[in-house]
Amino acid sequence: TYVGEAFDQSLWQAIAAGAYAPAAKNRKAVLMLSPQWFFKGNGQQSKFSSKFSYQLYKGFLENDSISDETKAYVRQRLETLGVDGTQIAAANDDTFVDAINDAAYQFSNDLRIRSKIDALVKGSPKNSLVRSAGEPTGEPDWDALLSDAQAQGEQSCTNNDYGIHDAYWDKNSQYKSEQNQDFVHADDEWADFQCFLKVCREAGLEPLVVILPMHGGWYDEMGVTSDIRAQFYDQARSLCDEAGVAYADFSSCEYEKYFLCDTVHPGWIGWVRIEHAVYDFVNGQDNAFLGGVE
Template sequence: MAKKLFLIFGPVVLAGVLLLAILFSPFKLSHINSKTERQAAVSLSPNVLKGQVIKESALSHKKFVPFFGSSEFSRFSFSHPSVLATKYKRPYTPFLMGAPGTQSLTHYFQMQLVDPQLKNRKAVFVISPQWFVHKGARKDAFSFYYSPLQSIVWLLNQREDQKMDRYAAKRLLEMPSGKANHVIASALKRVAAGKSITTGQRTYLTYEKRLLQHEDQLFSSLKLKNNQKRIDHFAKQLPANYQIKTLDKLAVEQGKLHTTNNKFGIDNHFYQRRLEKKKNKFKNFERNWNYTQSPEFSDFELVLNQFASLHTNVEFVIPPVNQKWSEYTGLSPKMLKEFDQKIRYQLTSQGFTNICDLSDKGNVPYFMQDTIHLGWRGWLAVDQAVDPFLTTKQKTPHYQINSRFYSKDWQNLKTVPKMAAN
């Protein structure tokens, strides 16, 4: 009887033991090849954004430059950064670290997995005004791009009581995903209180980290979305040589061609699919919206703090909103200007001076592709700032992080003084 039971259950038990041995082994279980790195750079796949192994592998090569942002990266056109870099054989390849729903808090925690790869490097960061709503980051969107591996790596790297760490721990505890694991939640509570994690918590987190890293190594490269075909398609539309006047003319032609069914300069397909049938509902819908008072300002400070600690030199892009659409929805131009002044002050007062501020371009024809996303001419304007930044030597930045930007007072400050805003 024992022999029969062993023959039945023995292989299952043995397989389970072997699986556990593999998952908890100290060895790397996979190798990321160059093809996977290139595909992942433009995939916008959630498993890439919240994972470690692919980003770590790609960003270990200097040719891959992290581009942080959100849904604007999914709007491919001939002037998209990945298309221009491909067509004109730029010495860099954008690694798109953003997708619909990603905001500052997501970026901060995903950065924890590639700290060494960001150190003393360059990066591009697109700041969306729409992130800075009253409630800040959406909890469901944060959870979609969150992995416990992010918080575990972050917790294991805690060395001293810092304002940044206390704030980050409190914010993560406000998210359902941050409280899903009891040990992680308990460790976060200690950090939020300015304490170190316990020896027992560190031991658990160390083994859990190894397990999650192996899962990432085994599964993160599966089902990567292949956007390279779309990029190659748009690249074929471009002239052989980069001439900004020629490209701008092409942008105007493409903009005219794709915005024929509405008066807002919005892409035909987007307008027909998302706006046309319910356009009347949007009339003055945004008249009370406010981007100047939000916890997002302190979440954004986490990102700035991280860049400063890693000596990452960053080009920040502030896009506009579609002015024709914002006039229709009642979005206040005065409020938008106050937002621009506030975010610029938060950047420049701490030494982040590389800023491509396009906030006043919302009425330029074909600058936007839809209501809030950069379009044909918009991406060309970004390229005029980003390409020189990435291809020429830049001055070493000198950052002076100010913990004031973690305060409720700063989050709720509607306008900055005129002297400070300049």
């Protein structure tokens, strides 16, 4: 199950982990940790209230394995980030009136979701014939996939030297949000990331934190040097080690062409390497990028 979208940072992921944990059969979770979440001012936390999901938060609260302390931290953060207090109180059933509001919210959300089921089914991607058959196909041929990824990257990136796909470069080459950034002015986001790790521990999930690389050439151009970038990698690894969780550290791939398809998102090479690490993590196999507690 894939969850999350743009602007869903660590706090959203912590709530999601608590909500979905009871349904996770193999008790494993993978978090794609984005460096941009930890830009000055805590990334885009100001967007959180627009991404808040009442049902997700309710599911988080209904997970009895999550401590009252953790639930209190999340509630305080929701209030700080501008989530409607009426919804927070309703989800927590603070009073009799709040319990009535909760029932109304849940009924309304249920109707809204049911109204979209047909469209979701029609718009969902179709499985291949092999996947539909449900027959195991064995471990992927990673070398062949890397070769294909290299070829696709070369075909997609022809108008710049950064390994960024053409359409993005044409539209966004002047967009310089990374300029003069650092990773030591995001205490709230780092605390929320620790909350995610704590939720996983309390909910019985075994997480793999994927530490995404920055685009070395582009960040150099933006004045964010390797020493500055190391602040993010070092802190992410340190908190994972402190929590005793595994991580897939791709910081060594900053200058690997086609690992990213733009300045942010994994690309052709990147997805093969990431999926290989996740595959090995799930199956208890060694992988050069895996670290921490495996």
